[in-house]
Amino acid sequence: EIVLTQSPGTLSLSPGERATLSCRASQSVSSYLAWYQQKAGQAPRLLIYGASSRATGIPDRFSGSGSGTDFTLTISRLEPEDFAVYYCQQYGSSPRTFGQGTKVEIK
Amino acid sequence: EVQLLEAGGGLAQPGGSLRLSCAASGFTFSSYAMSWVRQAPGKGLEWVSIISGGGDRTYYADSVKGRFTISRDNFQNTLYLQMNSLRAEDTAIYSCARVQNCGGACPEDYWGQGTLVAVSS
Numbered sequence: 001e002i003v004l005t006q007s008p009g010t011l012s013l014s015p016g017e018r019a020t021l022s023c024r025a026s027q028s029v030s031s032y033l034a035w036y037q038q039k040a041g042q043a044p045r046l047l048i049y050g051a052s053s054r055a056t057g058i059p060d061r062f063s064g065s066g067s068g069t070d071f072t073l074t075i076s077r078l079e080p081e082d083f084a085v086y087y088c089q090q091y092g093s094s095p096r097t098f099g100q101g102t103k104v105e106i107k
Numbered sequence: 108e109v110q111l112l113e114a115g116g117g118l119a120q121p122g123g124s125l126r127l128s129c130a131a132s133g134f135t136f137s138s139y140a141m142s143w144v145r146q147a148p149g150k151g152l153e154w155v156s157i158i159s160g161g162g163d164r165t166y167y168a169d170s171v172k173g174r175f176t177i178s179r180d181n182f183q184n185t186l187y188l189q190m191n192s193l194r195a196e197d198t199a200i201y202s203c204a205r206v207q208n209c210g211g212a213c214p215e216d217y218w219g220q221g222t223l224v225a226v227s228s
Binding site for chain 1: 151152202213214215216218220
């Protein structure tokens, strides 16, 4: 099973600041890496797939990069609605696995 | 509009069984693989199982293999999860999710709100 480790656990930032979230895989997942946003009481929302492709309707302030074992989700300028928990997921091999999540909170 | 509506959750005793269902609408159900994902209260996401569009291929997380069975009815546009030999650690909100059609391996792109399964004596 591929283990995904996200860092940091919590990111405290102000609106307008840049957020950089990391996801590291225990072995290569190629580019089969997705990022999700989850707000309290809501279903996860797909942001990024294929490590760097934005899902339908996702604003361009969200961007993904990386391949192999090291991946980054960047939010260029935080909007109030971006404060949430973010999960990475690898879907290239079974079982699919998620990282433990990074909470982006208002500073 | 893609809609996924889960049902069948509730309280079960350890060792007991439950069958979850997920009614899908707004897309051609048989053309998409489907997954179940769970989230224990206050915890992160855990992928549980996936089934191909035709229902001929299934995969499971090690934590549920041999106890849970995923299936689908493409005439009724419904996904199922039969859960047997339930344990306290199976307590979670169970959500169904559609797997994106992106060519090759694809992530889940639409999720239901989930149904709560609580396992306790």
